Amino acid sequence: MILGCIADDFTGASDAASFLVKGGMRTVLCTGIPADDAVLFCEKADAVVIALKTRTEEPGKAVAESLHAVQWLKEHGAGYFYIKYCSTFDSTEKGNIGPVCDAVLDYLKEPFSLLCPSLPVNGRTVRGGTLYVNGTPLAESHMRFHPLNPMLQSDISQLMKPQSRYNCINLSREQLNKMQANWDREIETYTAGQKCFYFVPDYETDEDGEEIIRCFGHIQCLTGGSGILEIWAKHLLKGKVKPDEALTAETAGEALLIAGSCSQATLRQIARFKETGGVSLKIDPGAVRCGQQTLEGIKEFLELHKGTPVLFYSSETPEYLESIRKTHLQEYSSIVEKTMSDIAVIATQKQYTRFVVAGGETSGAVIKALGYDVFWIGPSISPGVPVMIPCKNPSVRIILKSGNFGEEDFFEKALFLTDGSERK
Incomplete structure (x- = not known):
């Protein structure tokens, strides 16, 4: 193993793993600390990503x-x-990104690291210490409506201030170039009088990422979104043999789609799927709670449409989420996770082999219910969204999508690329 990565939720982990694969590393993803029977797979990998469920933990x-x-x-x-962590620095004043980064740097005895949430291919960029989403400051973007972690600040240093014990230093392209030219002297000017600190480099293009890794690729620990990982993987693999086994996205069998994310991207993807004739059923947590919508009825709906991909979704608009924030949001979120997990288990019992899930919390719940704990990472459906192959059941394909990722036709594309049947 060359590189080890921890991610604060499951879709974040698969996102990270996909870019490590793009960088040439044979990558394994594990749900939590790998069990003894998963270690063998980890030993065959260049990179191991451990998916935690810490994003909203104290x-x-x-x-x-x-x-x-x-x-x-x-x-x-x-x-x-x-x-x-999330490419939109998904956190609050009492969030844990700062405490986690501080603790890991202390453990590794590293005097500094980077905060690099950028993912230019998906519109996440940093300039002058400010995080942008498709050119809009984070706090003015749709992320300000996030149901669990509404983003009300765009300046990364200010986001870290209430969380971290260490200072953040913005790093412009000019300062980065100066540092590359005289590393020892420049680093000494920053480290003087500080136990530890973070650089926040400008990162708006892939070329910026390459310059960042050219300067910092030798240090032991970096932090951020997935954008820098492909470049870092290529840097660390220089002179090493790259994997020669091609993992395929295709498999035979039926497909199930599940959406628990309420992001604008997922809402558009659901609308597109329905408009193009896709079969779908909305899961209403209020109706589930009072017994009007039952698992038995859902099972009958799935059986009725056997042979056709079915989308089960609970996604709602920002306005609806705001209306229930103080009364039912946490309860409804738990109901959705449990119901979606139950649906996935039912589909598994009916020999479904393809699963597409949108939303970090939903993905984590579904994977836990299915019982898979270690995956090889295959090709990507779209940037940051790979096909995952359970090491212990290689006939299955699982795609976990962070809510904000993917084009409008994401569901159709995922179904097409994983379809290994003769009808394709």
Whole structure:
């Protein structure tokens, strides 16, 4: 193992893993600390990504789980480490990104690291320390409506200030070039009088990412979104043999689609799927709670449409989420996760082999219910969204999509690319 990565939710982990694969690394993704029977697969990989479920946990618990994962990766041979969080720095004043990064740097005895949430291919960029979503400052973007972590600040240093014990230093392209020209002297000027700190480099293009890795690719620990990982993987693999096994996206069998995300991208994808004739059923947590919508009825709907991909969704508009925020949001979220997980289990029992899930919390719940804990990472459906192949059941294909990712035709594309039947 060359590189070990921890991610704060499951779709974030698959996002990170997809870019490591693009960078040439044979990559395994594990749900939590790998079990003994998963270690064999990890030993065959260049990179291991551990998916945690810490994004919304209180800092103390998130730190403990993250440190445990980093320690496991180090004990099993990782020489480099990546702390993966959302490319929109999905956090709040009492969030855990700062505490986790601080704790890992302290454990590794690293005097500094980077905060690199950028993912230019998906419109996430940093300039002058400000995080942008498709050219709009984060706090003015649709992320301000996030149901769990509404984003009300765009400046990364200000986002970190209430969370981290260490300072953040913005790094322009000019300063980065100066640092490359005289590393020792420039680093000394920043480290003087500081136990630890973070650089926040300008990162608007892939070329910026290459310059960042050219300067910082040798340090032990980096943090951020998935954008920098492809470039770092290529840098670390220089002179090493790249994997020669091609993992295919296709498999035979029926497909199930599940959407729990309420992002604008997912709402558009659901609308497109329905408009083009896709079969769908909306899961209403209020109706589930009072018994008007039952698992038995859902099972009958699935059976009625056997042979056709079916989309089950619970996604709602920002206005609706705001209307229930103080009364039912947490309860309804739990109901949705449980119901979607039950649907996935039913589909597995009916020999479904293709699963497409939109939304981080929903994805984590579905994967836990299915019982898979270690995956090879195959080709990507769209940037940051790979096909995952359970190591212990290689006939299955699973695609987990962060809510904001993917084009409008994402569901159709996922179905087409994973369809290994003769009818394709």
